Amino acid sequence: MNRIFRLCIFIGGALLLCPAIYSFGQHVVTNSFDGNLNECIRRVYPACIRAYGIDTVRNMQTSSQFSAVVVSAEGHILTVAHAVMPGRTYKVSFPDGRVAYAAGMGRIVTDAGRTLPDVAMMKLLGRGPWPFAEMGFSDSLHNEDPCFGISYPESLAQLKPMVRKGRILAVKDEWGFLESTCIMETGDSGGPLFDLNGRVIGLHSRIDQPEAANYEVPVDIYRKYWNALNVQKNYDQWPPTEGPKIDQDPPAGQTNHSIAVEKEDKQAVEKIQPENCVILLSSKINDTLQSIQATVVTMDDKAQNLKGNHIALVSKCSMVGQEPYMITTDGKKLKCDIIRRDEDKDIILLVANGLIAEGIGPTEFSSDTFSHKDLGRSLYSPLSGQRAKNSVIGSLFFDLPPSFRSGYSGMMLPRDGQLFLRRVAPGSPAEKAGLKANDKLVAMNGVPLNGPDDFGKEALKYLPGNSVRMDIKRGDSMLSIRVLLTNRPLVTANHPMDKFTGGKSIRRDGFRGIFVHDARIRSYECGGPVFDAANRFVGINIARFSHVSTVVIPAAQVWEFIRKTGPSVDQGRKSIGPS
Numbered sequence: 001m002n003r004i005f006r007l008c009i010f011i012g013g014a015l016l017l018c019p020a021i022y023s024f025g026q027h028v029v030t031n032s033f034d035g036n037l038n039e040c041i042r043r044v045y046p047a048c049i050r051a052y053g054i055d056t057v058r059n060m061q062t063s064s065q066f067s068a069v070v071v072s073a074e075g076h077i078l079t080v081a082h083a084v085m086p087g088r089t090y091k092v093s094f095p096d097g098r099v100a101y102a103a104g105m106g107r108i109v110t111d112a113g114r115t116l117p118d119v120a121m122m123k124l125l126g127r128g129p130w131p132f133a134e135m136g137f138s139d140s141l142h143n144e145d146p147c148f149g150i151s152y153p154e155s156l157a158q159l160k161p162m163v164r165k166g167r168i169l170a171v172k173d174e175w176g177f178l179e180s181t182c183i184m185e186t187g188d189s190g191g192p193l194f195d196l197n198g199r200v201i202g203l204h205s206r207i208d209q210p211e212a213a214n215y216e217v218p219v220d221i222y223r224k225y226w227n228a229l230n231v232q233k234n235y236d237q238w239p240p241t242e243g244p245k246i247d248q249d250p251p252a253g254q255t256n257h258s259i260a261v262e263k264e265d266k267q268a269v270e271k272i273q274p275e276n277c278v279i280l281l282s283s284k285i286n287d288t289l290q291s292i293q294a295t296v297v298t299m300d301d302k303a304q305n306l307k308g309n310h311i312a313l314v315s316k317c318s319m320v321g322q323e324p325y326m327i328t329t330d331g332k333k334l335k336c337d338i339i340r341r342d343e344d345k346d347i348i349l350l351v352a353n354g355l356i357a358e359g360i361g362p363t364e365f366s367s368d369t370f371s372h373k374d375l376g377r378s379l380y381s382p383l384s385g386q387r388a389k390n391s392v393i394g395s396l397f398f399d400l401p402p403s404f405r406s407g408y409s410g411m412m413l414p415r416d417g418q419l420f421l422r423r424v425a426p427g428s429p430a431e432k433a434g435l436k437a438n439d440k441l442v443a444m445n446g447v448p449l450n451g452p453d454d455f456g457k458e459a460l461k462y463l464p465g466n467s468v469r470m471d472i473k474r475g476d477s478m479l480s481i482r483v484l485l486t487n488r489p490l491v492t493a494n495h496p497m498d499k500f501t502g503g504k505s506i507r508r509d510g511f512r513g514i515f516v517h518d519a520r521i522r523s524y525e526c527g528g529p530v531f532d533a534a535n536r537f538v539g540i541n542i543a544r545f546s547h548v549s550t551v552v553i554p555a556a557q558v559w560e561f562i563r564k565t566g567p568s569v570d571q572g573r574k575s576i577g578p579s
Helices: 003-012 037-047 219-224 258-271 429-433 452-459 555-563
Strands: 048-055 066-070 076-079 089-093 099-111 116-125 146-151 162-170 178-180 192-194 200-207 214-218 278-285 288-298 311-316 322-327 333-342 347-352 378-383 386-392 398-400 440-444 467-474 477-484 511-517 529-532 537-544 550-554
Touching: 037 048, 037 066, 037 146, 037 192, 048 076, 066 192, 066 200, 076 200, 089 116, 116 200, 116 214, 116 219, 146 200, 162 386, 178 200, 200 219, 214 219, 278 311, 311 537, 311 555, 347 555, 429 477, 440 452, 511 537, 537 555, 550 555
Parallel strands: none
Antiparallel strands: 048 066, 048 089, 066 076, 076 116, 089 099, 099 116, 146 162, 146 192, 162 178, 178 214, 192 200, 200 214, 278 288, 278 322, 288 311, 311 347, 322 333, 333 347, 378 386, 378 529, 398 511, 440 467, 467 477, 511 550, 529 537, 537 550
């Protein structure tokens, strides 16, 4: 990244991630990378916490969500200055569901305009011992050292954190930050970055527009100013450094496992043959040619409705329109027939009118259910004509409620509990249908609406392309007006996390039993397969949800969909826009 550009970004200010064991004793050390990342994650996961400001009298949240890590059995918490203030109270939740409260302690900000160096501490209220992670030594790091982070991205709104893996790009840049490729977004602020010995080496602070540009507060700063940070005080200059002796890192020089990690990643990727499991699928949506990845599967004799063909394609339903065709590795176009769609899961089943040598066989489908021991497990996503992208399992299975998936009407209600339209967005489906401000909503598709909650609940049922009948009262007249829903307009904030290549998928939520990983899958690269290091098919990349997360439909759900009986269904997707 251009140095001048970066300097301008930092001088220009707030690319912060929040909207606005401290131990000198024994160290747990693994001397070589031997696949113990999962064990490291299991050990430190309980100490990674989610927090926000709380008014304990009114029991009201008073700040944005952020992340942090407990580093002592007595409850010392490391986080960042742009998330907390001395003396304030914060509600803290642990991954196991335990809830506690913490007080803001010392905070160091010598440059208020840029919130640098972005250092802060909290202290848990109540008796321990608390689960904690050991503090490492950031000055012992080397460029290209592997690392991993565990924190709570705000976009996922989950009570359990997400795991991400990366490597060190700079031990100390011109602003004193560690730089890593461990991707973050809002909500991750204050979350810990670990070395492969499971020790805290940095705290998430901010990002730049390139996805690999992530900045961490070095943990050695917390060591150096430990005594000052234990006082509830806001420091606008570096505090005195008198305190306990800061030891040198005993295993310094033993933590650079990047060669072993790179070798492992390369070997796993080379096992996967993209030409046998993923192809490029093209079709027209609203008369515009769109392309998406598709997963090639080889079916057994029990497969239904494949027209005698045991080779099938599975892809992202909302990105497949009229007259789809696949493009072979030698450039040939083969027409595909649509067998079935599942709009709820956003997957589609097709067969190609031509020969495909082979795909993913039934025995390669994984039926695993993940547990905590699987967090951080390596994954690989082959792409048509490209090298596979590697990632790690970031979460256990969870449901991603619908928020962005529902169809867009442009009807806006006031916040006073009334059903009179406050506004109808210009150019929206509602305006085109003839709805106007001050119309009172009475029913949607025959379902009575008694308040805004009823309207919101009913609206979530309908997808882009669906037509809904709105019964309204205008003055003394009752009218029924049909509104053809469309995709929600893409609205991006002026923040680097919303400016990554490919952007978010338009259909990116409303899924059940999914998991996420940290592969930088572009929205137009969804539909392709995901494998683990044992070359087992674990699912399909179904959506790029946010800056840090790509959603995977697990293999078991894909298998259930393929084997489902029923008539061929193709709705043509005439009203669905690109994802």
